[in-house]
Amino acid sequence: MEISKAEFDVLNAIWESFPCSANEIVNRLDNEKNWHEKTVKTLLGRLVKKGAIAFEKDKRRYLYHPLLEKEAYQLTESKSLLDRLFGGRxxxxxxxxxxxxxxxxxxxxxxxxxxxxxxxxxx
Amino acid sequence: MEISKAEFDVLNAIWESFPCSANEIVNRLDNEKNWHEKTVKTLLGRLVKKGAIAFEKDKRRYLYHPLLEKEAYQLTESKSLLDRLFGGRxxxxxxxxxxxxxxxxxxxxxxxxxxxxxxxxxx
DNA sequence: TTTATTTGATTACAAGTGTAATCATTAATT
DNA sequence: AATTAATGATTACACTTGTAATCAAATAAA
Known part of the structure; x- marks a missing residue:
């Protein structure tokens, strides 16, 4: 599963604490990024499509939670870096x-x- | 400077030993990847455009060499990974x-x- | 119940990427 | 000198990504 840079920032905000609404995520990111709410929603949609996160409906809001855990992501990403750049060591x-x-x-x-x-x- | 995955593979083949011709690089990659010669040439062009590598003409062949050193790339990439995923530690x-x-x-x-x-x- | 509002879904669009094919130039061969 | 062959440059094209705007549905408000 390929997570793009922007998608990662959103996913990272979700890892902070979940489940959480889109608005919550927009707020968390507002400190770091200067993204339009619509942009964040798009990225959420893409993450759902990729199977990295999922949601449950709560009235008209969606509550998002990760399917891809931070620890797993850390591991595969660092393994990939080590393999590519340091012969896996x-x-x-x-x-x-x-x-x-x-x-x-x-x-x-x-x-x-x-x-x-x-x-x-x-x- | 953003290096894409495919571009990285080419750059990595150049780091192995340089200067080297496009054909040499194609051969080196032939073991790992299944890329058409044209594909490798395209990637070489993009790397040149990005300033990651350069070449000197040797008759009708170009001899490529890296401008971006492997050590520098290793450092920035691993720093970036640590920052993104492990709080920089x-x-x-x-x-x-x-x-x-x-x-x-x-x-x-x-x-x-x-x-x-x-x-x-x-x- | 009709209207306004919220929020996700769909659409947009340029730049980058993967993966080549074709064009043009230049060197080698006849 | 003309033709062929090799090689980089240009063009191609679908998919992804960054960055939203618009559409549609559902809920809240009047």
Missing amino acids: ISPLVANFAQQQKLKQDDIDELKKLISDWEKQND | ISPLVANFAQQQKLKQDDIDELKKLISDWEKQND
Whole structure:
């Protein structure tokens, strides 16, 4: 399922909290984007058509909710990026960031914790 | 500069080794993709137009080379993914992979090395 | 109940994309 | 020198995307 950039922004707004009405979504996006309400509605329609979200009628309003979960999307997107750009391995990406001085102490701490957890589990 | 999927595949073939002729690129892609020679030529043209690659004439052949370096592209793409999906932090992505049992001992070893290098540098 | 309003559905339209085919130029061959 | 062959440039065309405006249906208001 291909989600376009604009569609993603809408989907992302839905992930924030759902179910939610179109208006709610328009409001959430109003901070970030400068989209006409009609534009958001169009994108909602396209997301429904693609099966990324669904809705239930509540009187004349539709209440939308994701079918595609954020975690699943994160996983396939990051896997796709790693495959395309880093031969499917995660460490080259981290190395890239390290090289560019994009790693902070916090990141290092979290990575260390992840590693020790992993080692506990895989012992 | 927006690089489309198909354009990326061509650019990626060029990164393998350059400068190289259109035919060379067609051959490299022939293993992976099933593209007509004309299709590859079109994509080369679009990449040139976008400023992602350039060429020099060698008789009637053009020899192409990237203007956009792989490392730069890797960095902006992965930064964009992290920003969109993980709040700009790298550890949630690693955590995601860990959770899905996508981390192997090799990855862990490399991550540990990256961390110790980072710590040496930032002491 | 008629009218006004809200909201999703349909339509619009230009730019980008995937996927080539044809045109034109230039180099190689006869 | 004329013809052929190779290769980039131009054109093609349907589908997607960004960005809405208009249409239609249903509900709320008068």
